[in-house]
Amino acid sequence: MTGLLRARLIVQRTRFRLDAALHAEPGEVVALLGPNGAGKTTALRALAGLTPLSDGHIVLDGRQLHDQPPERRPVGVVFQDYLLFPHLSALENVAFGPRCRGEGRAQARRTAMRWLTRMGLAEYAHVRPDRLSGGQAQRVALARALAAEPRLLLLDEPLAALDAHTRLEVRAALRRHLEGFDGACVLVTHDPLDAMVLADRLVVVEEGRIVQEGAPPEVARRPRTPYVARLVGLNLYRGVADGYTVAIAPVDGAASGTFTLNAAEAQTGPVFVAFPPSAVALYRTRPNGTPRNLWRTVIDGLERHGDSVRVHLGGPLPAAADVTAAAVAELDLVPGRTVWAAVKATETHAYPA
Numbered sequence: 001m002t003g004l005l006r007a008r009l010i011v012q013r014t015r016f017r018l019d020a021a022l023h024a025e026p027g028e029v030v031a032l033l034g035p036n037g038a039g040k041t042t043a044l045r046a047l048a049g050l051t052p053l054s055d056g057h058i059v060l061d062g063r064q065l066h067d068q069p070p071e072r073r074p075v076g077v078v079f080q081d082y083l084l085f086p087h088l089s090a091l092e093n094v095a096f097g098p099r100c101r102g103e104g105r106a107q108a109r110r111t112a113m114r115w116l117t118r119m120g121l122a123e124y125a126h127v128r129p130d131r132l133s134g135g136q137a138q139r140v141a142l143a144r145a146l147a148a149e150p151r152l153l154l155l156d157e158p159l160a161a162l163d164a165h166t167r168l169e170v171r172a173a174l175r176r177h178l179e180g181f182d183g184a185c186v187l188v189t190h191d192p193l194d195a196m197v198l199a200d201r202l203v204v205v206e207e208g209r210i211v212q213e214g215a216p217p218e219v220a221r222r223p224r225t226p227y228v229a230r231l232v233g234l235n236l237y238r239g240v241a242d243g244y245t246v247a248i249a250p251v252d253g254a255a256s257g258t259f260t261l262n263a264a265e266a267q268t269g270p271v272f273v274a275f276p277p278s279a280v281a282l283y284r285t286r287p288n289g290t291p292r293n294l295w296r297t298v299i300d301g302l303e304r305h306g307d308s309v310r311v312h313l314g315g316p317l318p319a320a321a322d323v324t325a326a327a328v329a330e331l332d333l334v335p336g337r338t339v340w341a342a343v344k345a346t347e348t349h350a351y352p353a
């Protein structure tokens with residue numbers, strides 16, 4: 001396998017094992033996405049040399065890194081809370097990187113100033129971290145990591161400490177800065193939007209294993225686990241296809257196993273079927289002239305979801321449906337109510353499992 005970064009990360013703990021093969025090309029941004037405790041941070045720390053590998057390897061630019069201590073690795077790290085030195089100015093914080101790489105004091109300060117200017121922070125050069133906003137501190141931390149000219153940049157939840165508004169701006173700025181970086185970048189995030197916006201490739205980790213990877217639109221369109229489906233907001237089922245019909249496998253013990261969905265694409269054998277909550281229409285009484293998929297179900301719960309209301313439906317096919325607030329009032333949708341749910345075959349998407 002070629003690539004700037006080639007790694008097989010194995011970390012064995014008493015009740016947890018990470019075993020993940022990671023690779024990245026020059027200039028590629030790879031997002032590690034996964035639920036709590038999946039092993040994302042462990043993978044990042046292993047790449048940085050902060051957590052030892054139990055087995056495996058890390059090769060960067062053709063050089064073995066796994067036997068090098070953290071300070072000898074051409075790796076820049078931005079932690080979630082940035083870990084800026086509180087007693088140093090922004091400039092001195094950024095100059096720390098080039099200093100560690102052996103630049104003289106004056107030269108390191110010039111390098112640091114260049115980076116701060118690039119990040120739009122020149123006027124904050126002499127300000128200490130406690131006087132910086134979250135977004136500014138994030139940029140200083142990024143400048144400090146990049147000023148050391150790493151070949152691998154590691155970002156641990158780079159936007160997690162920011163409020164929603166700042167996050168939007170910083171996300172866009174971070175994307176621009178990453179576009180100018182020609183090394184490999186691995187970032188860890190919980191947030192699917194961060195991942196979709198920032199990454200060229202998503203690597204989904206669950207229970208220490210990679211369960212899916214691919215370009216963001218591909219992962220979003222064809223989720224392969226319930227976690228990924230929830231993340232991208234799709235209803236997802238496993239089943240066995242015979243032409244345009246799919247016999248759905250039991251979902252969380254709820255589906256009977258005999259539930260059949262009509263899909264838009266003809267397939268044969270094990271498949272996933274996905275459709276968005278917005279494709280589910282709800283009725284109080286059995287509608288006439290209906291789409292091909294129609295079933296009776298019970299409302300489990302409701303929650304606000306952006307401008308609409310997400311209705312959680314129980315068996316026989318647990319699903320989420322997005323409806324307007326007006327529809328909730330009109331149909332008197334309340335938990336426990338029996339409704340009819342309909343999905344057009346053309347709104348479903350079936351693909352090989």
Ligand SMILES: Nc1ncnc2c1ncn2[C@@H]1O[C@H](COP(=O)(O)OP(=O)(O)OP(=O)(O)O)[C@@H](O)[C@H]1O
Pocket residue numbers: 013016034035036037038039040041042043190
């Ligand atoms: N220092 C440690 N010693 C022992 N176990 C640890 C240590 N750090 C993490 N773990 C365990 O290893 C597993 C993976 O943790 P890790 O922090 O890598 O997950 P994560 O995907 O980053 O989760 P989160 O999104 O919650 O940060 C978890 O079961 C965690 O409890």
